[in-house]
Amino acid sequence: LCDYSHATFDQPLNLSGHRFPGGVRFDGCTFASDFTVSGGRFLDEVSFERAEFRGEAGFEGATFVKADFSSARFAGDAQFRRAEFDGPARFDRCVFARGAWFRHGRFSSILSWRNGRFQSDAALGSCVFIGDAAFSGTEFLDHAGFDHADFRAKALFDACHFHNATWFKNARFAAVPVFTQARFSGATHFDGVSVPAEGNAVHSQIDELRRRLANG
Numbered sequence: 001l002c003d004y005s006h007a008t009f010d011q012p013l014n015l016s017g018h019r020f021p022g023g024v025r026f027d028g029c030t031f032a033s034d035f036t037v038s039g040g041r042f043l044d045e046v047s048f049e050r051a052e053f054r055g056e057a058g059f060e061g062a063t064f065v066k067a068d069f070s071s072a073r074f075a076g077d078a079q080f081r082r083a084e085f086d087g088p089a090r091f092d093r094c095v096f097a098r099g100a101w102f103r104h105g106r107f108s109s110i111l112s113w114r115n116g117r118f119q120s121d122a123a124l125g126s127c128v129f130i131g132d133a134a135f136s137g138t139e140f141l142d143h144a145g146f147d148h149a150d151f152r153a154k155a156l157f158d159a160c161h162f163h164n165a166t167w168f169k170n171a172r173f174a175a176v177p178v179f180t181q182a183r184f185s186g187a188t189h190f191d192g193v194s195v196p197a198e199g200n201a202v203h204s205q206i207d208e209l210r211r212r213l214a215n216g
Helices: 197-214
Strands: 041-047 063-068
Touching: none
Parallel strands: 041 063
Antiparallel strands: none
């Protein structure tokens, strides 16, 4: 186990393509400049719990066995395009001040993203969620994109607040998604959504939501 907990990295740190054979901890670390580990391979558990990324955070194409980003804060763009999470992934209470880019990512196990906060674009379109995905209580202040996402287990969006435009266009749900007490304050795009036969009630709720928005 490599433990860098509470360290401060004042200069840009580039670990692109690096292979981490054992566990590694960056809990409470401060990355004062850009941090890049694009294409990196974390072959054991990795933790960035309560880490602070003040520059851009680059995780494009990285692979994770078990990852914990709970309570991490991203001041710059968070780049996770095509990242693969082979085991449990936690993003509970994460704060993204700028764009969070996860498009074409793959979550093969349980994803817990409860009580997060996206202050800018949340781009999770074309992601594959093989295990349960829980976004319960998360706040999306800008555009939220789940277009073409593939949810193969439970998808929980209960008590979420979508402040701006929301896209679920052509998303696929293997189980009926949960939107209990969710709030939609902007335009919604649910065109082409695929849900199980017992999910007709979901379509009715979406239609009712559209009517309410159209009437102000």
